[in-house]
Amino acid sequence: MTAIAAEAPLSRAAFEQALRDKGRYYHIHHPYHCAMYEGRATREQIQGWVANRYYYQINIPQKDAAIMANCRDREVRREWIQRIHDHDGAPGSDGGIEAWLRLGEAVGLSADTLRSEAMVLPGVRFAVDAYLQFARQASWQEAACSSLTELFAPHIHQSRLDSWPTHYPWIKPEGYVYFRTRLSEARRDVEHGLRVTLDHFTTRAQQQRALEILQFKLDILWTMLDAMSMAYELARPPYHTVENGQPWHRGLWS
């Protein structure tokens, strides 16, 4: 038995606090994000972020479907399915992916450009694919735990709503619907995800595993922005040594 496995479990409150303490690794602190909310991002950097984050957005419902596919608990599925409706849309609501396409248009990128995935950098694609792959292979409770970066998401959406309209008057206001909608959706998701995690990971070793899973997800979000920094801040996208253009692959699985 490892040293940590032999330790007494953290209380429910201490475990929740340990999860929340991971907020210091959230991508809100990444220099690329700071530049965006401090008004130092160029139009190309904002556009690059929107086009690359589109790939995250379209993978989220597939990730949630994988969680449901692995879950035999009908009550959980009844609650979890809301996340798919939120992103894909349902009768009477367009959903988050549509709102993200509107954000694309608001920053000057057509829906076709986003849908083509031509701007999705390989590093972003690999990071997002790792998230989907994890959700397919892990238990549904572990995959639910990996969604807990959403603990910190309302703050990041609010930071954009507070700062972007002032710094970037060229962005059309219709683009902000996505961030506004997610404020309440993320709070509701996280309440459910947290309940699952606190109920399921009860030994010290399991709690440690949950913290490691959350770190894995934080690594994904941070790594996406690292790839964007290379491409749009340092002007070093993949193969910048060879030619202008974007020769990278567009995804072999979709």
Ligand SMILES: O=C(O)c1cc(C(=O)O)c2c(n1)C(=O)C(=O)c1cc(C(=O)O)[nH]c1-2
């Ligand atoms: O804009 C962001 O910084 C951000 C971060 C995250 C996150 O922390 O994973 C999500 C979202 N947005 C988001 O909009 C969203 O729908 C979402 C779903 C999930 C998830 O893991 O299930 N994370 C996030």
